[in-house]
Amino acid sequence: xxxxxxxxxxxxxxxxxxxxxxxxxxxxxxxxxxxxxxxxxxxxxxxxxxxxxxxxxxxxxxxxxxxxxxxxxxxxxxxxxxxxxxxxxxxxxxxxxxxxxxxxxxxxxxxxxxxxxxxxxxxxxxxxxxxxxxxxxxxxxxxxxxxxxxxxxxxxxxxxxxxxxxxxxxxxxxxxxxxxxxxxxxxxxxxxxxxxxxxxxxxxxxxxxxxxxxxxxxxxxx
Numbered sequence: 001x002x003x004x005x006x007x008x009x010x011x012x013x014x015x016x017x018x019x020x021x022x023x024x025x026x027x028x029x030x031x032x033x034x035x036x037x038x039x040x041x042x043x044x045x046x047x048x049x050x051x052x053x054x055x056x057x058x059x060x061x062x063x064x065x066x067x068x069x070x071x072x073x074x075x076x077x078x079x080x081x082x083x084x085x086x087x088x089x090x091x092x093x094x095x096x097x098x099x100x101x102x103x104x105x106x107x108x109x110x111x112x113x114x115x116x117x118x119x120x121x122x123x124x125x126x127x128x129x130x131x132x133x134x135x136x137x138x139x140x141x142x143x144x145x146x147x148x149x150x151x152x153x154x155x156x157x158x159x160x161x162x163x164x165x166x167x168x169x170x171x172x173x174x175x176x177x178x179x180x181x182x183x184x185x186x187x188x189x190x191x192x193x194x195x196x197x198x199x200x201x202x203x204x205x206x207x208x209x210x211x212x213x214x215x216x217x218x219x220x221x222x
Contacts, residue, residue, distance in 0.1 A: 021172065023144040028173040031066065031137055032180025034208060038062035038128050039185040046189055055189050059181050061121045065128025066137065067174040073138025074166050078149065082162070086146070090219045093142050097216030100136045101209045136212055143218040145169055 031037050042062060046055035081089045132138070148169060149162035 020144040020148050021169070024141060024169045024173050025176045027140055027144070028176025029180045030211065031132075031173075032177040032182075033184055036131060036135060036205070036208075037066060037137070037177070037181065038124075038131070039181040039188070041124070041127070042181070042185045043189050046185075052186075052189060055185050056182070057121070058124055059178065059185060061125035062128040062181065063174055063178040065125035065130075066132045066177060067170060068125075069129045069132035070138040070141065070173065071170055072133070073136075074141065074145065074170060077138075077142050077145065078162055078166060081146070081149065090146065093139075094216040094219030097136070097139050097142070097219065098213050099216075100139060101212035101216065104135065104205070104212065105209045135208065140212060140215045141169065141173060143215050146219075 032039070038059070039062075042055050042058035045058050046052060077093070084092075145166060148165040
């Protein structure tokens, strides 16, 4: 029978292996719940055209645009991380995230791209790409990606071998995000209506900024 210390060590090792994937999926759900990431636009578009199917179809280019924006940040992080020491990369990334959070609180709401109700699927994907980029959605994944992509021996992001976990992480994140926006958009369209946003919705802009800052702190102590 294993000793309590051995059992605890095993559980700790299992959690160390799984927590990045849990965090990546949770961030996908969080991004999907945030109306700024697209479900509110999809609902508004469906109400404008009086078609439930428009709500569902709108979610696909929104998720695609979000995934592309996150992929750009992930690719940049892999490139930079393979060229510099992991600790330096983590410190710089943490400061960037905290700075991005501060910018988002002070001025982020002023730079949001606006598209009309006549936007097509390509326009929705472009809008989603820009929104995810402005909000720093890809940056939030960096603390969870680092332990997945770093070499166990050197602690440095290891070039080509980091691509596979990064692609899997992007797929998991996008799938969770799509699941969340689909569930919320249909619930609001079919049952709740958008009027509840005036009184019954938390300030997710503030929550988003806090999450960015916390991700930055996580990198600073990594």
